[in-house]
Amino acid sequence: MTAAEPLDLYRAATRNSARSAGFYNSNVRVDTPSGPMVVRIPIPGADVMDLRIWPEYQVLGAVASYVEHVPKLVHVSQEPMFQVYEFVPGDLLDDVAPRGVEVPRFVLTDVIELFTQLTRVPRDHLPPSPSWWPDDGDTAGFANILSSVTRDVWDRFQDEFASLYRELGVPSDPLEPVLEGWKTLHSRPFRLVHSDVHRKNMILCDGHVVFLDWELALWGDPVYDLAVHLHKMAYQPAEQDAVVRRWQERLPRELTAGWQQDLPTYLTHERVKSAIVDAVRYAKLFAVGGLSSQREKQLVRSLTGKVNAARAIWGHDRMFDDAKVEAVLRRRASG
Template identity: 45%
Template structure:
């Protein structure tokens, strides 16, 4: 059976759009169909892998539809060419309505807590099959090892100039050394569905419901990691951070809370360390390509903060704090050797 002509027409319209709400791995384009607006989701070409991913997003959305009303509804999935058509959710992005640093309304915090409750309640047996080498249910140590292995692979990528940039900025060859010592001490918890990318640009405040977007990085793993990843990416105000943490503990079943507070600290340290490794190159590109000195300095300050937050996670420990000037000079050396890639 062929692909419906109207579906291909929507895809072609999406490809013709110059503007789109683009994430790192996908372009999202609002397109008008005969029945109203839809969201056409097309993979971004050449996106370098920076995260774990185990399922086709469409297969996951199809599986969780009956269990997670806060996920967007999948309307069509195509293999060749690859694209999805999802419901278009009218509303404001959380990042636009309430950016980092602004207090969130109680209703939004309640919706986030309810979303975690939905995730924790999804029957694992109804999820798509995980890869054959994926950690067995409850093997939190092996799950954490996968996370560390990912960061090590990112650190090892690139040419000699990128390796020098990492050295100049104090990122050790094995940025996971200290955390690796703590993996075997993680408590055993049953695996659950993880969104693994809940941040302000992936939440839409709709008229009748809050919707959580972008499921391409969803995993089956340690539910405490999902909380840590979310807290890191949301940059909550301190009281909000405490409230969401307490709300998660309230909705999580007892078996998912075994040793969770200590392990939450482990995963939050991991997120700081991963952010520094990934963003060293991302932010170096932004600094090198910045059009104005103040823009360049702002990115350098941000990268300095990321590196400073990660430093306690590294071996050998260092008391050296890089200034924005240090970072700009290191980026200049990197870009002079073709490092902007």
């Protein structure tokens, strides 16, 4: 690839309206004579709702020799900011097996293999952590950083979205049960954690899974990575049991010590975080408009599940149905 070609790809990507987008980046397929590429472009002004400590391209460079199925990074540009990856052919897991549908059997195997491979990435192959990062094994310090990011989201949006939060039953101190749980966490050695392994970040390709989106990777507690995965995947009960069992069997014992007590604690944070963060994200999507009826139903169904999971933590007896959540979102969008 010559020096001019990446910019040509970038320009082609910016002219292309057919793109997939997460909350932080747009991904655009661009066909070239040597094959398709994906141009990954940051979304200007995206609300920061997650903990990020490293540039994604640095993480991918570090894991390439240790993690088998990751996208191949071709080019990185700082000005303008974008990355170029080789296109991964295949099907997004979320299209093949959305929430409520069992995943192909090999997916569970590949997920456990990923978590196992992450434990083998040497610390000195990864970028330096921020000066304020907790010492190895300080799981309570690590967890408190996670909840401080969620607290920041709550502090930034609680006034603007006060009526939305009130109607959804978010209490005045939604993180109180989370902070109580952090006090009892067991100490475990830190390892590389992906922090975002879910159906929309997994491509099924030639009988294996390619794992995408490494921008939320951290040096932290492996039990947290499992908790995020279980929370976002919403497995069927037998699938979840299989993942947890295999995870415990495959990872070194020192990395799983005390997981039975600490996994529910991390899940409590993820459920509270999802309600706080996604209520704002989905309300903004409804306010912008232009969503298909199917997409609206997907968002409503998703937020209903997330809000109800958090409401149980906050002590609410009554759960919401989709109609209630949709009405709340539409009131916010119209007002």
